[in-house]
Amino acid sequence: MDQNHFHTSEQGVAPFHIYHDDKSVAKFYRLNAPYELTYIVCSGTDDDDYVNSVTLSGDNSYMSQETFAHHAMEYRNHPGHYHDYFEIMIVLSGNVTQKIEGQEYKYPAGSCCMVSRGLCHYEGYEGEASVLFLGFSREYIMDMFESGDRSIFNIEKSIHESPLYRFIIEDMEHPGRKNYLDFFPSMENDDAYNILHDLTTRVMDLATEPHFGASYLMAGYMCSFLHHLSQPQRYLCTRVDLSVTNEDLLFTRITNLLKSENGRVTREELESAFSYSGDYLNRIIKKHSGMSLFDYGMVFCMQAAGKRLAESKEAISEIAEDLGFSNRTHFYNIFKKHYGMTPKQFRERCIGGDAPFPNMIQI
DSSP states (O other): OOOGSSOTTTOOOSSSSOOOOOOOSSSEEEEOEEEEEEEEEEOSSSSOOOEEEEEEEETEEEEEHHHHHHHHHHEEEEEEEESSSSSEEEEEEEEEEETTTEEEEEEEEEEEEETTTOOOOOEEEEEEEEEEEEEOOOOOHHHHHHHHHHHHHHHGGGGGGSHHHHHHHHHSSSTTTOOOEEEEETOOOOTTHHHHEEEEEEEEHHHSSSSHHHHHHHHHHHHHHHHHHTOTTTTEEEEEETEEEEEHHHHHHHHHHHHHHOOOOHHHHHHHHHHHHHHHHHHHHHHHHOHHHHHHHHHHHHHHHHHHHHOOOOOOOHHHTTTOSHHHHHHHHHHHHHHHOOOOHHHHHHHOOOSSOOOOOOO
16 A cells, blocks of 8 residues: 555645665555554456455545456465554455465455554455455554543453453563464354444444544444454454464364364364365364374363362263263263363362372373
């Protein structure tokens, strides 16, 4: 994005200052405004398809269109860009490949990622897709956090407990770290897409038709995005180091999803969640864990069973049923395989208090 292409306000200050026009050198974006919104739509991958982009920041706006072929060439050959602000990529539809410092990571609809300041990246599209990019200046996002600290609602301070908050604060204290946050919707988050689409519609409508109080309302919408991504029951958040490959990240996503669902995730649900074939996902699980999907899922299921047996007075049959076992004998056999004892013996040992929480047998 070249700042000369922006429609600017009467002050004549474009929201971006871009360094390095040489296409062999990564561009650097400096944000001269509190925030920026960039909405991109890719119509497909044929020769006559296009990538449309609109960027809005206060009274400033920028629109562009390029052919998909040109964008794909840029993705292959251009080193990318980096910036002095925090950016969240929100995939609203389709699949997006985020190339970060040369590594490629796939993001299906509903997933998001937040890159730190100074992290070189570039986005590619595999077909029809729509994406919203939220850019926050250092001062703007800190003002949102500080407003929460001053709030009369104590619940607002809970943002401090989120990985997102810690990631931003650590980046401010130690700039230049090469990592980013990966957000993947949990299976219980049925409304993830609806919330993201609703908030996107609201911020874009407000940015194009502002009114008195629009600045406060926009900050509220931005806080809603951060709040939504910070809820562990809605999003599984992972801090990703750049030494991690796309395959490693995919296995981490699978692991996090299995943990959140107590291991009870079907092959079809994994296919739907990650936009990969079941055969490929099974190979990833087997390669990294040495187990099948079912056996790897049972690790987390038995962890949940052991925790409930040790910390509650629930009937064993209720725990088994709640964890998806219709056959009590099947539950007992798998439990004994993992812990080397029956659920009853396990509970008695925990209640006795003379021994630590029994560890699972390595399988």
